[in-house]
Amino acid sequence: MMNTKSKLLTRYTGMLLSFLFLLNACQSGNKSNRIEGSQDTIQVNHKLGQTTLQLNPDRVVAMDIGALETMHELGVKAVGTPRKFIPAYLSTLKDNPDITDVGSVVEPDFEAIAALNPNLILISTRQERFYDELKDIAPTVFVGTDNKNYFESFENNVKLIGRIFQKEDLALEKLKTIEQKVKTAQDRYSQDPNKGLFLIYNNGKFSAFGKGSRFGFIHDVLQIKPLMDLDDESVHGQRVSNELVAERNPDYLFIVDRNAAVVGKKANKQDVENRLIQETNAFKNKKIFYLDPEVWFISGGGLTSVNLMLDDILKLIP
Numbered sequence: 001m002m003n004t005k006s007k008l009l010t011r012y013t014g015m016l017l018s019f020l021f022l023l024n025a026c027q028s029g030n031k032s033n034r035i036e037g038s039q040d041t042i043q044v045n046h047k048l049g050q051t052t053l054q055l056n057p058d059r060v061v062a063m064d065i066g067a068l069e070t071m072h073e074l075g076v077k078a079v080g081t082p083r084k085f086i087p088a089y090l091s092t093l094k095d096n097p098d099i100t101d102v103g104s105v106v107e108p109d110f111e112a113i114a115a116l117n118p119n120l121i122l123i124s125t126r127q128e129r130f131y132d133e134l135k136d137i138a139p140t141v142f143v144g145t146d147n148k149n150y151f152e153s154f155e156n157n158v159k160l161i162g163r164i165f166q167k168e169d170l171a172l173e174k175l176k177t178i179e180q181k182v183k184t185a186q187d188r189y190s191q192d193p194n195k196g197l198f199l200i201y202n203n204g205k206f207s208a209f210g211k212g213s214r215f216g217f218i219h220d221v222l223q224i225k226p227l228m229d230l231d232d233e234s235v236h237g238q239r240v241s242n243e244l245v246a247e248r249n250p251d252y253l254f255i256v257d258r259n260a261a262v263v264g265k266k267a268n269k270q271d272v273e274n275r276l277i278q279e280t281n282a283f284k285n286k287k288i289f290y291l292d293p294e295v296w297f298i299s300g301g302g303l304t305s306v307n308l309m310l311d312d313i314l315k316l317i318p
Contacts, residue, residue, distance in 0.1 A: 042164060046142040048131045053139040056165055057120040061102055061113050063134075064124035066302030067143045068093070070158055073174060073303040074167040080116050087294035089304065105298070113137055120164070124301065145301040148212050151182070151221045154301055174303050181310040182221060189317070190223040194287075196252035197227040197245065200237060200297070201272050202259065206245065207237035215296065218254060222313055227251075242276035252317065253282040254289050261293030289316045 043052045061080040062068035068081050069090060078093075083101035086094040093099060100116055103109030105126045113121065114137050121134050124144030134140045143160065146153035155175055162171025198215045200207045209215040210230035214237070219226045227250045230238045245253075260266045273283060282288050291312060299305040 044141050044160065044164075047144070048128065048140075048142045049135075051135070051139045051141050053120055053141070053164070057118075059116060059118045059120070061116060061118045061121045061138070063102070063105065063108060063127045064122055064143060064301070065105065065299040066124065066145070066305060067122040067157070067161065069299065069302035069304035070161050071165070074162060074165060074170055076161075076165045076167065079118065080113060085298055087299055087305075089294065089308065108134065110134075110137070122161075143301075147214055147216060150217055154306060157301065158303060178303070178306055178310065181307070181314065185222040185310060185314055188314075189225075192224065192317075194251035195225045195227040196254060197248070197250040197282075198254045198256075199240070199245075200256050200258050201267055204271060206240050206242070208240045209237045213237065215254075215256075217300075217309060218313065222310075224252065224313075224317075242274055246276040246279045249280050251281045251285070252287045252289065253277075253280065254291055256291050256293050256296050258293070258297065261297040287317075 040055055041052055042055055043050065060071070060076070060078045062071060062078040063082065065081070065085055065087065068078055068086070071078055072090065072093060078099060080100040080102040081093075082103055082105045083094070083099060085105050088094070100112060101109070102112045102116070108127060108130055110133060113134070118138040121138050121140040122143050123131065123134060123140060124142065127134070128142065128144070131140060131142070141160075143157045144153075145157065158171050158175055159168065162168040196218060198209045198213075198218060200209070200215075208228075208230055210226050210228065211219045213230065218224045227248055255272060257267045257272075273288065277283055277288075289312075292308070295305050295308045295312070300309070
């Protein structure tokens with residue numbers, strides 16, 4: 001039989017184990033919330049790594065225009081962004097002298113960024129290769145969209161930005177409006193037998209984008225049927241000839257003028273709609289749609305631009 005001393009030892013050992021179990025459970029709960037140190041910090045897992053930053057950072061550099069517009073929609077200010085790439089539909093930001101220019105969307109000005117003493121930098125695919133240099137300046141988080149999973153990644157980015165700035169309810173409210181528009185589009189276009197082709201026009205040449213591409217939004221999210229399967233899913237798309245476009249004969253042509261987006265010089269419409277393009281059903285039925293290059297080429301992936309993209313298509317193809 002167990003003596004009194006042994007019984008007491010067993011009892012205290014059990015109490016100690018119970019205490020350790022409860023302590024571990026509490027710590028596990030904290031980890032699942034991804035909050036470390038205090039209630040003032042958040043740990044973010046993103047494409048390029050794991051970043052710990054303070055909640056409600058007040059000196060944010062938004063290198064990604066989509067992130068900039070999402071912040072704006074949520075009532076959050078940025079101290080720096082690539083100013084010359086701010087689209088006209090964000091005129092209140094474009095004319096704001098309190099926002100410092102920090103280079104271009106493809107080439108950050110590291111000195112200008114460092115001089116702002118930021119406590120958060122938001123980047124996307126165009127700045128991905130500069131991640132190591134930027135994270136040496138301040139906590140840096142990737143918020144680019146995933147071409148293979150565009151809408152879910154867009155929603156996750158909006159929710160993340162909402163969480164960082166403690167604007168989660170407002171973010172969800174705005175996403176709900178967008179989700180309703182997406183459903184309207186899907187109900188409409190999933191039954192539409194017409195096939196579409198998305199083209200970038202650049203100095204007399206066309207590049208095509210299909211499902212799972214940079215501009216796969218019209219197919220993957222809105223469910224407009226693609227004209228053809230495209231193997232090239234690079235950022236530059238697949239070069240296609242006028243002859244090929246005429247041969248495949250799209251019902252809808254969606255065209256973005258790259259020069260209008262990059263250098264502000266619009267292409268001559270007669271050059272775009274050349275003799276071969278005029279042979280397509282899209283031309284004959286007046287279904288060639290010129291999309292706003294600021295929305296579709298420069299921006300995208302933010303609350304404002306995704307709303308505008310949806311409005312564009314729903315208006316163009318009622």
